[in-house]
Amino acid sequence: MAKFGAALSHVSCESHKEEFQRHVPCGLICHPDREHILYPLGCTVVIQHLDTKKQSFLHGHADNVSCVVVSRDGMYIASGQVTCIGFKMTDDDGDFYLGTTSGDVLKVNTSSKVVTACGPQKKKFSMGVTALLLPKTGGLIVGTGEGTVALCTGSDFQVKKRMRVEGAVTSLTCRGQDDQFFIGTNKGQMYRSAYATFKEELVAVCHTEAVNDIVFPEGHSDLFVTCSTNDIRVWYTPERLERLRITVPNVTCHAVEVTRDGMVIVSAWNDGKIRTFVPATGEPMYEINNAHNLGVTAIAATSDCKQIISGGGDGQVRIWNIGEKTQKLREVLKEHRGAVSCIKTNKNDKEGVTASLDGTCVIWDLVRYVRKQMILDNTLFKCVCYHPGEYQIITSGTDRKIVYWEVLDGSAIREVQGSLSSSINGMDITSDGASFVTGGDDHLVKLWDYKEGTVTHVGVGHSGNITRLKICPANKYIVSVSADGAVLIWK
DSSP states (O other): OEETTSOOOOOSSOEEEOOOOTTSTTOOEEOTTSSEEEEEETTEEEEEETTTOOEEEEOOOSSOOOEEEEOTTSSEEEEESSOOOOOEEOTTSSEEEEEOTTSOEEEEETTTOOEEEEEOSSSOOTTOEEEEEOOTTSSEEEEETTSEEEEEETTTTEEEEEEEOSSOEEEEEEOTTSSEEEEEETTSEEEEEETTTOOOEEEEEOOSSOEEEEEOOTTOSSEEEEEEEEEEEEEETTTTEEEEEEEEEEEEEEEEEEOTTSOOEEEEETTSOEEEEOTTTOOEEEEETTSOTTOEEEEEEOTTSSEEEEEETTSOEEEEEEOSSOEEEEEEEOOOSSOEEEEEEOTTSSEEEEEETTSEEEEEETTTTEEEEEEEOSSOEEEEEEOTTSSEEEEEETTOEEEEEETTTOOEEEEEEOOSSSOEEEEEEOTTSSEEEEEETTOEEEEEETTTTEEEEEEEOOSSOEEEEEEOTTSSOEEEEETTSOEEEEO
16 A cells, blocks of 8 residues: 555656556546546556656556555545455445446445345446446446446436547546546547536547557657557657547557658558558548568668668568559568568668568668668567667667677677667667667667667656657657557656
8 A cells, every 4th residue: 555645666767658558447536636637557557647647656566456446535546456346335335336247237235235226217227337437416427348438317317418538448537526527548549528418528538459669750859650459549748648540340450650751551460461641631542552471570760761661570671662553562581580570771871771570680881771780689680779989789689688780890889788688679869879778688778878878867667568659850859659558758
């Protein structure tokens, strides 16, 4: 049990989470001070100020938090890792209400243990009752598995008002004595509503599956793009809001890129397709079918916006010429024997580097389409970055090491321990080359001094494995994404 407002955990970087645990029943809670809201995220409990959106994190669990509760005076928070079956009691504890999977609501007297009311009588709640809330204004608010939120009154629980939200309702919580309450769903949506109007207002969203990649458009720090299973999302950094969602059902987007002119979102999918979209509207532009046999696993665009470089699960690197109306395969490069995990190009598009899970990184001549250097190491390479001077690259992967390599001859010039325990999955470097950032399966965001090869800051906040991270063009933010669907913004 933690005391509210206490010093909880050292975090070297200020961060903001764009995710809440959508699968925890009654996991969304308004604090009695009416200024904060709480919710679990993986192994962490997040405390967020409703107006400023400033967040604090409670750490300590070794597994996903499955229940959380706040004391009536607001001083203490208790959380557990074992599933808690919830119910709602009246203020005098004389009665409690139960929701059933068959769509009934029951009122039970605590003393006599007798059901004193049952309903609705005519039409049950579809897909069961999943959440209940007793407002001070009277009645009972019911959340259901089909996404209905209903205000019920009387002994037969007759529905007086209703609204519809996206996903099954997992949480209902009131904001103290105010006329507002909040709704959480299993689709990662958080809504706010007034009792009087009973109209939903979307206040927060998140990915529902692992986030696989993140990218900033060239020269723009206020927008970034993430990708996951079924969708690509565009976020507005200052307000931490989702601006656009592009949905492609039943497929997973492994990687995403924005062309330098900002006109095209290019994406890599597990069904073997390269899909492109208009950034402003999300409208489809063109598709490249059968781009790779085992799915497209990495993507990059040249700075002149005339070529796309794709990597596949088959280990091939393919270069596509992009015209106004046509997309043609220009070249196939066959050096890797495992899935391509990362692709980077230099500033003049004459050279590029690809990392693969087969333990190789290849530096390519993109004019003659031949290999210049091959780097071999005892690891599964997950990420690679050019230094802005383009005379060195840095790599990392499952061996937990960060290695500096000479571009000219592919020789290793420095090796540092990137993590004590886990794979490093993502890496990015500042535009001046002074610092770089890493993240991986140890859930830590680490900021490094490039010349010294030492850690200067450590960010604690993720509950899942970090998959990718990026530094914004203005060096104001770091955005990291993880396998639990979280998006964290670090200052």
